Amino acid sequence: MNRDRIILYTGLTIVTLLLLLSLIGPYLNKWTYYEQTLQRANEAPGWEYWFGTDALGRDLFTRVWVGLRISFIIGIAASLISVVVGTVYGAIAGYFGGILDEVMMKLVEILYSIPFLIYVILLLLIMEPGIKTIIIALIIVCWLGTARIVRGEIVRLKEMDFVLAAHSIGASNWRIIFYHLIPGAAGSIIIMLTITIPEVILAEAILSFLGLGVSAPKASLGYLINDGFQSIRSYPYQLVFPAAVITLAMLGFNLTADGLRSFIDPNVKK
Template sequence: MVNHPEKRFPKEMFEPAQIDQSLIEKIEKPSLSFWQDAWLRVRKNKAAIVSLVLLILLIFMALVGPFLSGYDGEVQRAEHSNLPPRIAALENISWLPFDGTLTSRNGDTLTPYEDKRIEEYYWFGTDGLGRDLFTRLWEGVQISLLIAFLATALDMIVGVSYGAISGYFGGRVDSAMQRVIEILNGIPNLVIVILLILVLEPGILSITLALAITGWTTMARVVRGQVLKMKNQEFALASKTLGATDLRIIFRHLLPNMVGVIIINTMFTIPNAIFFEAFLSFIGLGLQPPDASLGTLIEEGFKVMLLYPYQLLFPSIVISLLMITFNLLADGLRDAFDPKMRD
């Protein structure tokens, strides 16, 4: 073997490495809170992010939409009845349904704006009484979301409190409280609605109460199960040993540890409430004309869908988007809050 002195390694390369004791416990990965970790996982779910953006847009339009067209949704103009959608920037594009024309059953093209010599533009058309559908649609979304959020808030308050108390005390208290839930679940919602309408006038109050009377039972059962699992864990037993009251343990120690479960169930409750309100209004047990909600608009459009399909199309699209976005967002939150789904 031939030695090559010019290729010898310098002695400095063989000196002992210096160990910095301060770096031994150093953690390179940043420390994340529960909410930061959940948000990072939600961001990876493209369906949940798209649903969140669409949901924010729909809520924004529900707030400002009734003021954009310049028409009052309650004003009736008989001479402007059943006008098709027409938008100034899109009326010259023939393949879009915003040119102000209708197609009859015989295939003929009808031009009601020209026939009636109407210069105004109705973005979503008008109904049989000449009311602007764009304004009424977003007013209906307001009412539907209001009913859904009110009913969901009552469900959350009553269901969380009831389920937490039932699960924490257990025994005879739990048994008696669960029998009440079983009785309420055995009564169909439609029966409760009819009874409330006999006592109260059909409207927001009666629908909200009907949704809240039986809707909280699902939340109560979920919270009860979580409390039964957590009440014998170390942090709860330590608080009890230190003299904390039962209510303090429930609302200051147990419930904060199940916030994720509560949020997920709340997100699934909202679309159910929207659909139930629309169903009640569609069959005539909900809001009554001239009040607008997604259910009443769909019911009115259903009557004339063969002649004026746009009156049914727009509210159907909006309620479908609300249902889909809330459910996809709830799925994303469920995966984000589940520790088993962590990378």
């Protein structure tokens, strides 16, 4: 087995295990996500509380896996929608070219120039804080990178023989875009998706850490890291466990993206 396969399979294994734990982890012990036992607050990891407890006596093991589930939901949902929007937008700009292409890509540049926190703050002013608001804010930003990549791929692909052949048999522009060009750029789109998911998860964690993300009683990994950071001197395990899990998630998705790139992108040296 070569190095690229090892990287890909390692990344897929990490991601798969974390996905499974986010689903079944909260049910592996008797404690529930919301259950508080104040007399057991800030208890160190042990046989009863595997990851210890937080300041309200809640089981940290259960909360970490539920938090990972929330982070995955936000990361995967926002990434999928972002990639779909960016793919369609970039494909239209790249295929039609000319003034339309210039206007569409100028809009992308303008949106890129606005700091991400501005979008979040504006959305929080008009919407209630929560998972939906964070997903919308992340989508507004994350589709821009996909649009640039896909636009470049479409510009390259539209001069190829299979597109000229589709033109010659009378295929419409939209059929060429959706049935020929976008499938032809599928490799780059898949790579962008695997790259976008960890970026979104990390961005959500940062927002939650700053108090702009998922609000209590729900808690993503960023929220748990913020909680642990407040008591790092006295109870470092409250920071270590959620931080370790989000680090593993980042590692798994990035290894998967690197492995896929080596198989899909012909420009990557084997």
